Amino acid sequence: MPGQLEEIKGQRATFGMGCFWAGDSLFGTLPGVIRTCVGYAGGTKESPVYRDMGDHTEVIDIEYDPELVSYTHLLSLFWNNHEYGLTTKIKRQYMSLILYHNEEQRLLAEKSLKQEQKQRGEVFITEIKKFTKFYPAEDYHQKYRLQNHPWLIETLGLTTSEILRTSPLAAKLNGYIAGAGTLEQFEKELPNLGLNEKTTQYLQKYIIQNQGIGLYC
Numbered sequence: 001m002p003g004q005l006e007e008i009k010g011q012r013a014t015f016g017m018g019c020f021w022a023g024d025s026l027f028g029t030l031p032g033v034i035r036t037c038v039g040y041a042g043g044t045k046e047s048p049v050y051r052d053m054g055d056h057t058e059v060i061d062i063e064y065d066p067e068l069v070s071y072t073h074l075l076s077l078f079w080n081n082h083e084y085g086l087t088t089k090i091k092r093q094y095m096s097l098i099l100y101h102n103e104e105q106r107l108l109a110e111k112s113l114k115q116e117q118k119q120r121g122e123v124f125i126t127e128i129k130k131f132t133k134f135y136p137a138e139d140y141h142q143k144y145r146l147q148n149h150p151w152l153i154e155t156l157g158l159t160t161s162e163i164l165r166t167s168p169l170a171a172k173l174n175g176y177i178a179g180a181g182t183l184e185q186f187e188k189e190l191p192n193l194g195l196n197e198k199t200t201q202y203l204q205k206y207i208i209q210n211q212g213i214g215l216y217c
């Protein structure tokens with residue numbers, strides 16, 4: 001059944017790297033990522049919402065299996081996929097932010113920040129701080145690219161809030177349909193996705209059309 005991997009419990013990573021729709025797609029197709037959820041974090045305001053998020057930042061909250069993908073690899077995607085805000089000050093909503101969940105993540109994040117800056121000869125303004133609380137964003141922001149395809153959402157039954165926030169299948173398809181990941185990767189994963197022929201063809205069409213176009217907001 002679609003979304004069968006839902007039982008797996010992994011580790012968490014939380015990143016702010018601009019508009020969260022793009023990051024949701026980017027990490028969704030990454031092998032080893034179990035699920036993604038977009039929301040607000042890093043600030044102090046209670047119960048932030050999109051139109052009133054106070055001092056919070058748009059973030060992607062990721063659950064990943066550390067045996068399949070390392071935090072260091074997640075960090076490399078983080079550094080290499082900022083649309084803006086890595087070197088230029090921008091409003092807190094879109095700032096570059098790493099919220100670490102443990103000491104190991106903190107050390108890796110600080111080390112990779114130094115390495116990346118040195119390699120590129122630039123100074124980043126990324127903030128690295130301890131994760132405290134994550135507020136999931138409104139349903140219409142979850143798997144935003146996938147939600148542009150109501151037929152797919154209905155057919156696969158990815159309709160409830162809970163599913164949009166937690167389904168591994170929704171995370172993957174949200175990435176593929178936006179052009180993150182490749183057709184080759186999709187075809188390799190197909191046997192595990194539980195999709196029928198019609199759904200597969202629908203997805204292939206968009207993957208071919210969108211792969212490599214770059215994630216945008």
Ligand code: MHO
Binds near residue numbers: 019020021058141217
């Ligand atoms: N430019 C986008 C930003 C969306 S976002 C989730 C818009 O249409 O509002 O920050």
